[in-house]
Amino acid sequence: MVEALRITGVSKRLGRNPALDGAELTVRSGEVYGLLGPNGAGKTTLMKSIAGLLRPDSGEITVFGRPLSEDARREIGTLIEGPGVWPHLNAREHIRVHARLRGVPEEWGWQALRSLGMADLAKRRVSAYSLGMRWRLGIALALLARPRLLVLDEPTNGLDPVGVRDIRELLRNLASAGVTTLVSSHQLDQVARTCDRVGVLVAGSMAYDGPLDGLAVDGDLETGFFNLVTRTDAGVR
Numbered sequence: 001m002v003e004a005l006r007i008t009g010v011s012k013r014l015g016r017n018p019a020l021d022g023a024e025l026t027v028r029s030g031e032v033y034g035l036l037g038p039n040g041a042g043k044t045t046l047m048k049s050i051a052g053l054l055r056p057d058s059g060e061i062t063v064f065g066r067p068l069s070e071d072a073r074r075e076i077g078t079l080i081e082g083p084g085v086w087p088h089l090n091a092r093e094h095i096r097v098h099a100r101l102r103g104v105p106e107e108w109g110w111q112a113l114r115s116l117g118m119a120d121l122a123k124r125r126v127s128a129y130s131l132g133m134r135w136r137l138g139i140a141l142a143l144l145a146r147p148r149l150l151v152l153d154e155p156t157n158g159l160d161p162v163g164v165r166d167i168r169e170l171l172r173n174l175a176s177a178g179v180t181t182l183v184s185s186h187q188l189d190q191v192a193r194t195c196d197r198v199g200v201l202v203a204g205s206m207a208y209d210g211p212l213d214g215l216a217v218d219g220d221l222e223t224g225f226f227n228l229v230t231r232t233d234a235g236v237r
């Protein structure tokens, strides 16, 4: 099976310390992969590198077997560091702009909006949205060009329990349809319920990359995570 994403020895220095220090992980096609790690571990830096927003100092990133290039990036939908929406525009206008930028039919955007339960809000300005609605719009925009790989940085931040459940179901449904997701999160209970495999970044390096069972202790992901992070002396960076 072709791997959706392979990260090999990726390093990136930001400021004085390496934000990524030889990070390695593999995401298989069609799975939901949870990226965990303490604050400052390098999760966002890794996701930005995959999205092409940062250029690693060294290492290799391949997407569906191809090195990252403009073409390969068309396969990726991203939501990194917040929903990235414009307050004075409504959802319909967001769809229009993004569809045009990516050269895809607006209808794809409408389908993505519907899948997030947002179709009724299409004419309302984003400035009148709740935080949860902004996140949903951000995810709809990440889905708009029908990516084969979704990269989501803490997509359930600020969502209420119904919103968190909806995103969980959305990611599982997408996985059933063959869409691969790399998702970062600090919500270990949600990760345990959503992800097939997980990776733990500690101080820019992978401390774990494998099945949930291999990290959990007696079925408890939180205990396994704490044990690992304490052992590797992560600290907050």
Ligand SMILES: Nc1ncnc2c1ncn2[C@@H]1O[C@H](COP(=O)(O)OP(=O)(O)OP(=O)(O)O)[C@@H](O)[C@H]1O
Pocket: 014, 015, 016, 017, 018, 019, 037, 038, 039, 040, 041, 042, 043, 044, 045, 046, 237
């Ligand atoms: N623009 C920057 N300039 C200097 N250092 C930075 C910059 N952005 C991030 N860093 C540092 O790089 C390291 C990794 O940060 P990153 O945001 O990738 O971590 P993270 O795992 O996403 O953290 P969190 O869980 O808090 O979102 C941290 O030590 C952070 O302080």
